[in-house]
Amino acid sequence: MQGASVTIATGGASAVVQDDGLLTLAAAGDADAFDALLRPRLDRIFRLAVAITRSEADARDATQDACVLAWRELPRLRDLGRFDPWLSQIVVNSCRMLLRHNRRGTVREISMDDPLRPVTREEPTNAAEVDQFGETEAIQAAFERLDPAARSLLVLHYVEGRPLADIARVMGSPVGTIKWRLSSARAALEKALKAERR
Amino acid sequence: MNAQFSLTDDAIRTALTPAPQVVAPSDLGSSIRATVDVTSQRRRWISWVFPAPASSSIRVLVLVGLVGLLLLAGLLIAVGALRSSKPVLPTDATMFRGGPSRTGLVLGPGPVGHPTIIWDRSVGGAITANMPAVVAGVVYVADAGGSVTAFDAATGDQRWSRQLGSAANTSPAVGGGLVVVGDAAGDIVALDVRDGMRHWAFHTGGEVRSSPGIVEGIVYDGSADGNLYALDLATGARRWAFPTGGAVSRTSAIDGGVVYVGSEGGVVNAVDAASGIRRWQKVLGPGQVSSLAVAAGLVVAGSGLDDSANVHVLFGIDAMTGTDRWRFMAPTGEQLIIGAVGETSVFAPSDDANVYAVDRNTGVARWHFGEHGVLGSADALAAGVLYVAGGDRAVYAVDEHTGALLWQQPVIGQPGVPAVVGGRLYVATDLGSVVAIGGAP
Numbered sequence: 001m002q003g004a005s006v007t008i009a010t011g012g013a014s015a016v017v018q019d020d021g022l023l024t025l026a027a028a029g030d031a032d033a034f035d036a037l038l039r040p041r042l043d044r045i046f047r048l049a050v051a052i053t054r055s056e057a058d059a060r061d062a063t064q065d066a067c068v069l070a071w072r073e074l075p076r077l078r079d080l081g082r083f084d085p086w087l088s089q090i091v092v093n094s095c096r097m098l099l100r101h102n103r104r105g106t107v108r109e110i111s112m113d114d115p116l117r118p119v120t121r122e123e124p125t126n127a128a129e130v131d132q133f134g135e136t137e138a139i140q141a142a143f144e145r146l147d148p149a150a151r152s153l154l155v156l157h158y159v160e161g162r163p164l165a166d167i168a169r170v171m172g173s174p175v176g177t178i179k180w181r182l183s184s185a186r187a188a189l190e191k192a193l194k195a196e197r198r
Numbered sequence: 199m200n201a202q203f204s205l206t207d208d209a210i211r212t213a214l215t216p217a218p219q220v221v222a223p224s225d226l227g228s229s230i231r232a233t234v235d236v237t238s239q240r241r242r243w244i245s246w247v248f249p250a251p252a253s254s255s256i257r258v259l260v261l262v263g264l265v266g267l268l269l270l271a272g273l274l275i276a277v278g279a280l281r282s283s284k285p286v287l288p289t290d291a292t293m294f295r296g297g298p299s300r301t302g303l304v305l306g307p308g309p310v311g312h313p314t315i316i317w318d319r320s321v322g323g324a325i326t327a328n329m330p331a332v333v334a335g336v337v338y339v340a341d342a343g344g345s346v347t348a349f350d351a352a353t354g355d356q357r358w359s360r361q362l363g364s365a366a367n368t369s370p371a372v373g374g375g376l377v378v379v380g381d382a383a384g385d386i387v388a389l390d391v392r393d394g395m396r397h398w399a400f401h402t403g404g405e406v407r408s409s410p411g412i413v414e415g416i417v418y419d420g421s422a423d424g425n426l427y428a429l430d431l432a433t434g435a436r437r438w439a440f441p442t443g444g445a446v447s448r449t450s451a452i453d454g455g456v457v458y459v460g461s462e463g464g465v466v467n468a469v470d471a472a473s474g475i476r477r478w479q480k481v482l483g484p485g486q487v488s489s490l491a492v493a494a495g496l497v498v499a500g501s502g503l504d505d506s507a508n509v510h511v512l513f514g515i516d517a518m519t520g521t522d523r524w525r526f527m528a529p530t531g532e533q534l535i536i537g538a539v540g541e542t543s544v545f546a547p548s549d550d551a552n553v554y555a556v557d558r559n560t561g562v563a564r565w566h567f568g569e570h571g572v573l574g575s576a577d578a579l580a581a582g583v584l585y586v587a588g589g590d591r592a593v594y595a596v597d598e599h600t601g602a603l604l605w606q607q608p609v610i611g612q613p614g615v616p617a618v619v620g621g622r623l624y625v626a627t628d629l630g631s632v633v634a635i636g637g638a639p
Contacts, residue, residue, distance in 0.1 A: 031234050040229055046222035051214055057481075060223060065521045067230045098522070139205070139213035158210045169358050 023080040026071075035073055041084070045091045051155040052095040054144055059095075066094040082169075089170045092156070096148035142192035150185035157182055232477055233440025233519045237246025241590055281452040291617035291624075291634070293371035294409035295625075296578065297420075298452035300491040302538030302545075302587045306580025307597065308618045309637035313607040316622065316634040317354030321347050325626035328369040329615035331377065332624055336391065337617075339626050340366035340379040345394050347632075350378075351624070354634060358545055360394035362387055365615030367405075367509065369449075369615070373412035378419075381405025386427070388434060398434030402427065409449040409489075411457075413471065418457050418498040426459045426467075428474060438474030442467055449489040451497065458497050460487025463536070464465065466499055472603055477519030479518060485591055488535040491544075496558060498544050500534045507579055511545050528554060538584060545577050545584055550636050553577065553586055553602060565601035567594075587613040593625055593635065609633050 022024050025033035045066065049059035094096055143151060156167045164182070168175045202600065211532065234248040242621060288297050289305050296304040323343025330340040337349040341468040344366055347359040361502060364383035371378045372375030376388040377395055382405045388397040404422030411418045416437060417429040428437040444462030451458045457469045464484055468477040488500035495517045510533040514524040528534055530550040537545035541553040578585045579598060586594040588606070593613055595604040611629030618624075623635040 031231070034234060035227070037233050038230065042222040042227055047216050050216045050220050056220065057225075061521055062228060063222065064230055064233070064519065068233050068519050068521075071234045108615060135209065136213040143214060149253060150241065152571055154210065156212060158207060159215050186205075186210075189210070195206060 019083070020080065023074075023083055025072070027074045027080065029075075032069075034074070037083075038067060038070075041087065047074060048091055048155065049086065051159045052092065052151050053099060054146070055141065057178065058098055060092040061193050062091065062098045065098070069094070074115070085166065085169050088156075092152045092170060096152055097146035098162065099151070102142040102186075137188070138193060138196045142189055142196045145192040146185065146188055149181070150188050153178070153182050154184045154189065204256045207393070213268045229248060229478060232266075254289040280354055280629070284495060288638065289619065290334065290374060291329065291456050291619050293331060293411055294369035294449050294489075295491065296617070297614060298411040298413045299493060300411075300451040300489060300536070301448060301493050301540075302491070302541055302578045302615070303493075304580050304618055306583070306618045306630050307621055308578075308580050308583055308585060308623050309621060309635055311637035311639050312370070313593075313595070313605050313623075314638040315607070315609075316636040318634075319349060319354050319356065319627075319632045320343055321359075321525045321630045321632060323365065323562065324611075324628045325614055326367065326612075326616045326628045328367070328626065330401065330617050330626050330632065331618065332619045333391075334619045337624050337632065338370040338377050338391075339632050340370050341626075341630060342367055343630070344381065346370065346377065346379055346387075346394060348391070348394065348619040349489070349632060351619070351622070351634070358394040360389055367407050369409040370408040371412045371417070374415065376431065378410045378412065378417050378431075379463075380408065380410060380419055380421075382406075384421060384423070384432075386410060386417065386421075386429065387433070388417075393597075401435065401509050402428050404445060405447075411450060412607070413452050416471070418450060418452055418471070420448075420450055420459055420461070422447060424461065426457060426469060426474075428457075439499070440467070440469045440474045440476070444446055448487065448503075451490040451492040453492040453517070456492075458490045458492055458499075460499055460519070462486060463467065464501055466490065466515065467499070468497075468517070468519075476537045480513075480515060480520045482510065482513055485510075491536045491539045493539045493558070495537075496523060498536050498539055500536060500546065503533060503535070510549075512536075512544070514544070514558070523559075524562065526554070526556045528552070539580040540584075542617045545579065547586070551589075553584075553596070553601075554596075567596050567601045567603070573639050575614045578616045578618045578623075585618060585623060587616060587625065591627075594625065607635055609635075 022033045022037045026037055046059055046063045049062040053059050066089055070087055156162050164175050164178055168178045291613055295302040299401050321341045323341035325339055325341050330503045332351055338350050340346045342365040343411050344362045344364050348357040357468045363383050363389045366379045368380040375391055377391050378388045378568040380386050384402045384404055385399045386406055387399045402421035402423050404420050408420035415431045417431050420426045424442055424445055426440040442461035446461045454509045455471045457471050460466050463484045465482045470477055482501035485502035485504045488503055491498045495513040496609055497517045497525045499513045511518055512534045516523050528548045528550055532548050532550040534546045534548045537547045542558055552566040554566045555564040557564055582598045584596045584598050588594050592606050592608045592613055594606045609627055610631040611627030613625040613627050616623050616625045626632045
């Protein structure tokens with residue numbers, strides 16, 4: 001298992017071949033193999049969770065939940081070649097559950113070091129940037145008004161740049177439904193943005 | 199802000215894409231790995247049954263058959279259980295909240311009929327928010343005057359009293375012929391249950407206010423020095439010390455080979471009971487963490503228990519992974535602590551003078567008990583009755599399922615956590631009173 005982990009850490013095309021072996025081992029219960037599979041993907045899925053939840057503390061919880069669930073469910077994944085979209089699907093679902101939870105309890109995870117830490121951005125330096133910065137913040141605030149499903153769709157499409165067919169697989173819905181929902185999510189964002197501008 | 203700004207794809211992408219410096223926390227991988235190491239995978243039994251692509255209708259038929267068989271088996275088991283067995287609950291109150299899991303759920307029963315004070319004795323100091331231990335017909339209490347005292351549970355006659363030299367502000371834990379308490383001088387002390395003679399003492403670097411727990415010959419206790427200690431019950435020798443990162447002033451819960459400990463800074467750690475190695479850590483938020491309880495894979499903790507915190511949340515946490523199952527806030531936003539954890543509900547006294555019954559699975563409030571303006575401090579649960587230590591110098595008995603008041607009994611001083619054993623309720627108060635309440639026809 002040690003050799004396979006090293007190969008993965010170097011990345012590149014050969015890593016895909018190695019992933020197959022790691023996946024088979026991980027699905028059979030090899031925690032080292034699962035660890036080696038996960039480490040190169042951790043930043044990507046964490047950023048996906050941050051984009052959806054807009055909170056690094058929530059993203060941490062959602063990522064941890066998703067990874068542990070992936071470990072438990074991996075033996076039931078029939079097509080190991082779909083590991084990455086499957087993992088993304090679990091992360092998205094974890095984020096949605098966590099957001100629903102937070103809404104019901106009307107509380108958010110609070111980090112000891114940095115309570116309610118927002119996703120940080122660099123400060124603007126000129127007038128145009130200031131304008132853009134204000135608009136960006138308004139879009140972010142509007143996004144936070146949306147329901148978890150709409151958030152997930154917008155992030156998968158605009159941030160991850162995934163094609164509709166891919167999103168349909170992740171969300172477990174037909175492409176036509178996803179297209180309609182994405183359009184609705186964007187309309188909801190525009191509506192929320194107008195509310196932010198008032 | 200530019201009113202003409204249009205919502206373009208680029209604007210959305212720019213706004214929603216996390217900044218480049220946002221990466222997974224450095225310890226997240228190891229935290230996941232630690233959880234994975236203790237989490238079993240699900241077996242691919244469906245694939246064993248259908249190794250080749252089978253038609254979905256066949257799968258459905260076989261699954262329906264299997265579910266039917268399972269239901270039948272479940273029914274048979276349930277009928278058998280009804281006939282032959284009941285949940286195994288402690289009959290004695292060996293330590294704070296009845297046992298190491300700190301649920302407060304005990305076999306009881308409590309007093310039946312009209313509540314009556316059977317006996318009332320005084321000790322040399324206050325007993326604040328702690329519980330007497332009641333084991334084999336003897337009641338043990340530790341007080342702020344530094345004494346540990348044993349009374350005959352039936353008559354209230356004093357058997358012995360031992361002075362420790364500094365305030366003892368923990369509930370006693372009894373096991374292996376020893377009664378173990380912590381004191382303000384930083385010692386965890388073990389006394390002989392027969393005569394109170396000191397058997398051993400272990401010195402920590404800070405005051406011990408967290409009540410000890412005893413499981414399989416090991417004493418677990420936290421100290422204001424920031425450590426959770428595991429000590430050999432027979433000798434007091436240290437097995438391990440786990441640095442929590444903040445003072446431990448409230449009581450840990452132990453279940454399934456894991457110690458769950460809260461510490462200053464709003465942190466909960468799950469620590470392997472055998473090795474002292476951390477399994478997971480969770481930050482609940484600013485302020486102190488309440489005493490914890492664990493039941494059926496759920497850790498319950500209250501956050502924000504001091505004046506510095508303005509957010510007070512009751513957390514239901516997955517004991518295996520440390521992730522949230524649910525969160526509950528009192529409608530008033532006031533502080534919540536753990537009262538007791540029953541088979542369906544968590545009972546949480548709040549600073550808003552209510553006790554909330556919260557669904558153990560969902561975190562949704564079922565009822566609250568507060569019509570009497572009771573500032574509940576702690577509870578015990580036995581035979582369908584919740585016993586609430588009221589802040590108005592009375593003990594209340596409340597129906598576990600409806601919140602209806604069954605009876606109330608005034609006592610001398612503010613009561614701490616009740617111990618419910620053999621038809622009696624034993625409670626100690628902040629005025630140094632130790633009371634046995636029984637039922638009369």
